[in-house]
Amino acid sequence: MKQYITRRVGYSLLSLFLLSLTIFLFVRVTGDPTTLLLEPGASEEDIVNMRHQFGLDQPLWVQYGLFVKSFLTGDFGNSFYYRSPVVDLYFERLPNSLLLASVAMVLSLLIGIPSGVLAAVRVGGFWDSAGKVFTLLGLSLPSFFIGLVLILFFTVYLGWLPSSGAGTAAHLIMPAFTLGWYFAAAHMRLTRSSMLEVLGSEYVKLARLKGLPEAMVIGKHAFKNALIPVITLAGINLVVMINVAVVVETVFAWPGIGRLLYEGISFRDFPVVQAVVVIGGSMIIVVNLLVDILYALIDPRIRLES
Amino acid sequence: MAVTSPTVTPPTVASRASFKWLEGFPTIPVLILLTIAFVALFAELLAPYDPQVGTLSLRYRPPFWQTGGSMAHLLGTDHVGRDELSRLIFGARVSMIVGITAVMVAGTIGTVLGILSGYLGGWVDQVIMRIADAWLALPALTFAIFLAAIVGPSEFNIVIILGAVYWTRYARVIRGEVLSLKQREFVRLAVVAGCPKHVIMWRHILPNVINSAVVLGTLMLGVVIVTEAALSFLGVGVPPPKPAWGLMMSDGKQGLMVGHWWLTVLPGLCIMLMVLSANLLGDWLRVKLDPQLRQL
Amino acid sequence: MSQPLLSLEGVSTHYVSQQGTRVVRAVDDVTLSLGAGETLGIVGESGSGKSTLALTLMRLLPPAARIVSGRMMFEGEDLLTKSDGEMRQVRGKRIAMILQDPMASLNPLFSIGNQVGEPIRVHEHASSSSAWQRAVRLLKSVRIASPETRVSQFPHEMSGGMRQRIVGAIGISCEPRLLIADEPTTSLDLTIQAQYLNLLRDLQREHGLALIFITHNLGIVAKMCDQLAVMYAGRMVEHGPVSRIFSAPAHPYTKALLGSIPRMADGGERLTAIDGQPPDLANLPPGCAFAPRCPAVTTRCRAEAPPQFTLEPGRGARCWLAEPLSMRSSAA
Numbered sequence: 001m002k003q004y005i006t007r008r009v010g011y012s013l014l015s016l017f018l019l020s021l022t023i024f025l026f027v028r029v030t031g032d033p034t035t036l037l038l039e040p041g042a043s044e045e046d047i048v049n050m051r052h053q054f055g056l057d058q059p060l061w062v063q064y065g066l067f068v069k070s071f072l073t074g075d076f077g078n079s080f081y082y083r084s085p086v087v088d089l090y091f092e093r094l095p096n097s098l099l100l101a102s103v104a105m106v107l108s109l110l111i112g113i114p115s116g117v118l119a120a121v122r123v124g125g126f127w128d129s130a131g132k133v134f135t136l137l138g139l140s141l142p143s144f145f146i147g148l149v150l151i152l153f154f155t156v157y158l159g160w161l162p163s164s165g166a167g168t169a170a171h172l173i174m175p176a177f178t179l180g181w182y183f184a185a186a187h188m189r190l191t192r193s194s195m196l197e198v199l200g201s202e203y204v205k206l207a208r209l210k211g212l213p214e215a216m217v218i219g220k221h222a223f224k225n226a227l228i229p230v231i232t233l234a235g236i237n238l239v240v241m242i243n244v245a246v247v248v249e250t251v252f253a254w255p256g257i258g259r260l261l262y263e264g265i266s267f268r269d270f271p272v273v274q275a276v277v278v279i280g281g282s283m284i285i286v287v288n289l290l291v292d293i294l295y296a297l298i299d300p301r302i303r304l305e306s
Numbered sequence: 307m308a309v310t311s312p313t314v315t316p317p318t319v320a321s322r323a324s325f326k327w328l329e330g331f332p333t334i335p336v337l338i339l340l341t342i343a344f345v346a347l348f349a350e351l352l353a354p355y356d357p358q359v360g361t362l363s364l365r366y367r368p369p370f371w372q373t374g375g376s377m378a379h380l381l382g383t384d385h386v387g388r389d390e391l392s393r394l395i396f397g398a399r400v401s402m403i404v405g406i407t408a409v410m411v412a413g414t415i416g417t418v419l420g421i422l423s424g425y426l427g428g429w430v431d432q433v434i435m436r437i438a439d440a441w442l443a444l445p446a447l448t449f450a451i452f453l454a455a456i457v458g459p460s461e462f463n464i465v466i467i468l469g470a471v472y473w474t475r476y477a478r479v480i481r482g483e484v485l486s487l488k489q490r491e492f493v494r495l496a497v498v499a500g501c502p503k504h505v506i507m508w509r510h511i512l513p514n515v516i517n518s519a520v521v522l523g524t525l526m527l528g529v530v531i532v533t534e535a536a537l538s539f540l541g542v543g544v545p546p547p548k549p550a551w552g553l554m555m556s557d558g559k560q561g562l563m564v565g566h567w568w569l570t571v572l573p574g575l576c577i578m579l580m581v582l583s584a585n586l587l588g589d590w591l592r593v594k595l596d597p598q599l600r601q602l
Numbered sequence: 603m604s605q606p607l608l609s610l611e612g613v614s615t616h617y618v619s620q621q622g623t624r625v626v627r628a629v630d631d632v633t634l635s636l637g638a639g640e641t642l643g644i645v646g647e648s649g650s651g652k653s654t655l656a657l658t659l660m661r662l663l664p665p666a667a668r669i670v671s672g673r674m675m676f677e678g679e680d681l682l683t684k685s686d687g688e689m690r691q692v693r694g695k696r697i698a699m700i701l702q703d704p705m706a707s708l709n710p711l712f713s714i715g716n717q718v719g720e721p722i723r724v725h726e727h728a729s730s731s732s733a734w735q736r737a738v739r740l741l742k743s744v745r746i747a748s749p750e751t752r753v754s755q756f757p758h759e760m761s762g763g764m765r766q767r768i769v770g771a772i773g774i775s776c777e778p779r780l781l782i783a784d785e786p787t788t789s790l791d792l793t794i795q796a797q798y799l800n801l802l803r804d805l806q807r808e809h810g811l812a813l814i815f816i817t818h819n820l821g822i823v824a825k826m827c828d829q830l831a832v833m834y835a836g837r838m839v840e841h842g843p844v845s846r847i848f849s850a851p852a853h854p855y856t857k858a859l860l861g862s863i864p865r866m867a868d869g870g871e872r873l874t875a876i877d878g879q880p881p882d883l884a885n886l887p888p889g890c891a892f893a894p895r896c897p898a899v900t901t902r903c904r905a906e907a908p909p910q911f912t913l914e915p916g917r918g919a920r921c922w923l924a925e926p927l928s929m930r931s932s933a934a
Contacts, residue, residue, distance in 0.1 A: 011439075018440035026456055140581045142532045144539050144555060145574035152567050163563065202706035208662050209701070210721045210772065211694035224711050244445045247536050251559075261448070265455055265542050277452040281444045288443070 004296055012289040019281050023274065024067050028060070071278060077271035081263065086275040089260060094242075096166060097256035100249070101241035103172055104180035109234060111184040113227070116191025120199060120226075121218060131188060138185020147178040147251035164253035175252040179245055183237055190233055195226040232291055239287045243280035332590050335583035342580055346399040353392035354380075357549045360387035366561060369568050382568050384554070385561055390568060393549035394576055400550040401580060404464055405531045409523045411469030412530070416476020417519050421507050423477060424484025435481070438474040446471050446529075447536055454542035461544055464537060468530050476522055483515050517595050525588035528581040535577050551577050605678060607779060607812050608659075609635035613672030615651075615658045620666075626883045628654040628667065630836040633910065636829065638779065641806065641813040643823035643844065645859065646833030647880055652816045655833070656782050659814075660699055661689050677779065695725040698773040699782040704766035704790070708757035714741070714768055715753035721775045740771040743808075744801060763794035767801065774805055781806075782814045787822070799826060820859060824848065829916075832856050835881050835891035838910075842917030852919035852927070854896050890921070898923060 034042075034050045042050075051057065070076070076086040119131035154174060155163040162171050198204060199222050207221040246258035253259065257276060264272030345352060365387040368375040375382060381390040423434040441449070453467040487493055487510075496506050535552030537543030544550035546557075551573040558569025615629040629651045636642050644652045657663050659674065661681060674681040681692065693699075698721075701707045708717060718740055719733030728736065734753065741749035744767040757765060766786065773781050783802065787795040803826065806813050815826055823830055823844060831841040832855065840853040851857045858876045878895035887893060893903040902922055911928035912918045 011436075014436055015440040015443055018437055019443060022437075022440065023452070026453065136582065136585060140528060140532075140578065140585050142535055142552075142574070142577055142581070144536065144552075145570075145578060148555065148559065148562060148570045148574065152562060152571070156563060156565055156567075202701050202703050203709040205662070206701055206707045206769070206772070207709070207720075209660060209693055209699045210724070211690045211692070212720065212724055213690065216724070220712075221709050225709065240445060243448055246447065246451065247539065250540060261451060262540060265451060265540060268455075270455060273452060273455045277444065277448055280448055284445070285440075285443045 008292050015285050076275035079272050081267040081269045086271050093257050093260050097242045103176040105238050107180035108183035112187025113191050116188040119192045120195035135185040135189050144247045150174045175248050175254050179248045191230050194229045198222045198226040332586045335586040338583040342398050346402040349395050349399050353395040355389035355392040357392040357396040358547045362387050396549045397551045404534050408465045408468035408530045409526050412472035413523050416473035417480050420477040420480025424481040438477050441474050459542050459545045480515050521591045528584040606635040607638040609675045611673045614670045616670050617667050624884045627836045632838045639810050641827045642829040643815045643827035644831045650833040651836040652833050656784050694721040695776040697780045698778040700773045700786045702785045704769050707769050718771050725776050744771045780812045784816045840919040852924045853921045854898050855892050
């Protein structure tokens with residue numbers, strides 16, 4: 001157990017190291033970072049200061065050390081556009097992203113889990129085929145297309161919902177649905193396959209052999225077991241959602257992390273872009289680690305292994 | 307193999323077998339993909355107007371069947387008066403070129419690294435796979451945006467970026483295949499016969515993973531096209547005034563609020579059709595060519 | 603003679619492929635009977651239809667399988683004419699079944715008490731607390747030490763042998779008349795196997811259970827069973843009292859099976875392996891299914907499938923060689 005966790009922590013640290021190294025090298029190799037990190041038209045003095053701050057006159061590994069050190073101390077530089085520290089901007093936007101992701105997650109689970117169960121219980125039947133079409137559409141339709149079509153119907157034609165901004169529950173509906181759509185399809189697919197696996201298990205067979213009503217076989221014995229991988233994926237996906245909402249937040253002008261990233265690109269505000277990518281990647285690595293550890297704590301097979 | 311016209315040959319065992327192989331062939335998706343490819347290839351001949359030049363006095367004309375539309379601009383015009391149909395036609399070329407080359411770049415990098423990783427093992431394997439893991443931690447779109455922000459938008463850069471982002475998926479799958487191929491008789495024989503490693507990888511391993519690479523490539527085509535469209539939509543993809551479908555949707559957004567639906571819906575439908583078709587073809591190929599990939 | 607507890611008449615179960623083009627005769631025209639408190643062993647190679655026969659009895663077959671003909675009389679009622687709801691009242695209450703894999707048969711998310719008491723709650727509408735008390739007593743009766751603490755534990759806290767005994771406790775929880783055990787000991791090690799078999803015998807005696815024992819281990823049959831049925835390619839090729847079959851097998855397949863048991867006394871003598879492969883059930887030979895592998899095959903065997911010959915009351919064989927010995931042909 002201890003060994004397992006140590007190994008997983010080691011892998012995660014290695015991933016974080018490689019991720020930071022990749023980002024560092026991409027920024028350095030493609031040119032002088034001062035041109036990216038300083039706003040256009042910066043004074044000669046600024047450039048010299050920046051070069052000194054990043055130690056660009058020093059060897060590459062020293063530069064990398066400074067790069068990591070600045071991240072570890074939470075110093076992601078200043079935004080050119082907002083003229084304030086990037087970290088502050090990030091945490092200002094984070095609650096909005098969390099709100100959007102949570103609602104989208106609830107929607108995706110409300111759609112994905114029941115339809116996945118239905119498809120598995122009626123495997124090969126009508127609901128299964130309908131579910132296949134739904135997953136195909138969910139995984140193929142670009143979210144900006146769905147978002148714009150929703151705006152067209154519910155804002156332009158029907159006038160029911162606001163097309164952009166945040167503040168009321170009405171503002172949340174379309175972005176949450178657009179963001180949740182893809183994940184609903186993913187959750188449905190996993191629920192279906194997980195449910196099918198459980199339905200073929202010996203303990204479900206035994207439950208039937210006990211003469212339990214079918215509702216109890218599926219609702220009690222199969223469903224709860226099938227849910228475990230789905231909930232795990234949902235946990236990881238919540239963090240993924242925060243980091244992939246850039247398109248949805250752009251379409252609906254939702255003031256979250258994704259919108260911050262979009263502004264970062266539009267205003268050529270590189271420190272913002274870099275911060276969003278570094279924090280997002282680290283968040284995902286950490287959540288994957290937490291899920292693995294949690295699994296080890298719950299699942300007796302991993303626990304007994306060591 | 308003697309190939310004669312199927313209409314005159316009586317059904318033989320072989321032709322029946324090939325029928326069976328074609329079972330569930332996604333005819334409509336393949337026709338759609340062929341149509342898009344045809345349109346992309348002959349865009350100059352098919353497009354009625356120059357896609358990059360508009361007439362400002364003719365802006366926001368709706369498609370011909372709506373009031374105010376005309377047969378002169380079948381699918382209407384955009385915010386600077388460019389012909390929507392012509393832009394869609396040239397947009398097909400952008401999507402096809404970017405999509406296919408990006409898949410090939412990602413496929414080549416991923417296949418080579420996957421073979422090296424799987425066959426050589428040891429530290430080579432560790433290094434490649436750990437890098438792949440770290441890169442996979444970043445959502446593909448975020449990573450692509452980051453790279454685009456560094457290198458700036460251009461069609462060429464997009465291809466390189468998509469290749470850099472998506473090679474990891476190939477590498478993982480191909481590595482898995484190589485690990486099982488390594489245990490096979492013909493590879494072991496080659497090793498015993500003193501065949502050098504690079505020859506084994508090139509002559510014995512590569513031809514056996516090509517199938518998987520092709521299947522994966524078809525499945526990746528949809529993903530890559532959506533990513534390219536999203537990047538263009540966000541303004542870090544194909545730079546204007548080139549007609550890329552994602553960029554067209556982003557431009558069309560301004561007109562959407564006043565009901566100019568065709569500027570977003572039509573390119574959106576094009577993206578959707580192409581991605582759906584690629585996915586359906588990929589799914590079929592996966593089942594037919596490569597049973598090992600079924601779990602994917 | 604009183605009515606048997608269970609009697610099967612001409613039961614056939616076929617798997618039909620989706621296009622309806624391939625028919626696999628997994629169980630073909632099986633006739634047998636079992637008295638109350640008796641033990642029947644069903645032996646055969648894997649794929650011979652023994653497990654399908656057991657699932658046919660429970661009417662819990664996979665969707666592709668159909669029971670195409672026959673009658674299954676249990677306590678005077680035909681199980682094949684029952685509705686699904688009525689059948690559910692039989693399962694777990696009057697006929698119980700134990701599966702092959704004890705490790706996988708228990709649901710990892712529920713306590714032992716919950717799972718053992720479940721059939722009691724469902725079939726006897728017992729309250730949770732009385733079902734829990736019954737579960738404790740059941741664990742005691744399958745000889746689980748300190749049942750009061752074990753009952754609230756979870757499957758992963760138990761050893762394989764314990765789990766198998768818990769599965770046994772679930773089987774007898776509603777005092778069924780018939781217990782079907784499908785290779786219940788294959789995944790246990792030898793000492794635990796022996797303990798478990800003793801336990802099953804004791805339970806049988808205490809509760810007056812009839813037992814159907816599905817196995818490929820003739821040693822277990824010799825130890826446990828009164829009656830034996832030998833299955834080959836979906837058909838029952840020989841049946842009768844264990845002692846009679848062991849001393850004078852009538853079917854060449856039974857002979858071969860008995861010959862393949864390693865005996866200590868034989869010393870260095872080689873095992874008799876049966877040459878060849880079991881036939882493809884979707885594509886059976888026209889005559890006797892065993893003909894291609896049979897050492898005593900005749901031209902008639904290849905052309906015509908033998909009917910079941912009754913050698914003496916309660917004993918029969920499907921083999922042309924048995925015809926001269928038969929009392930009368932049971933074939934129409």
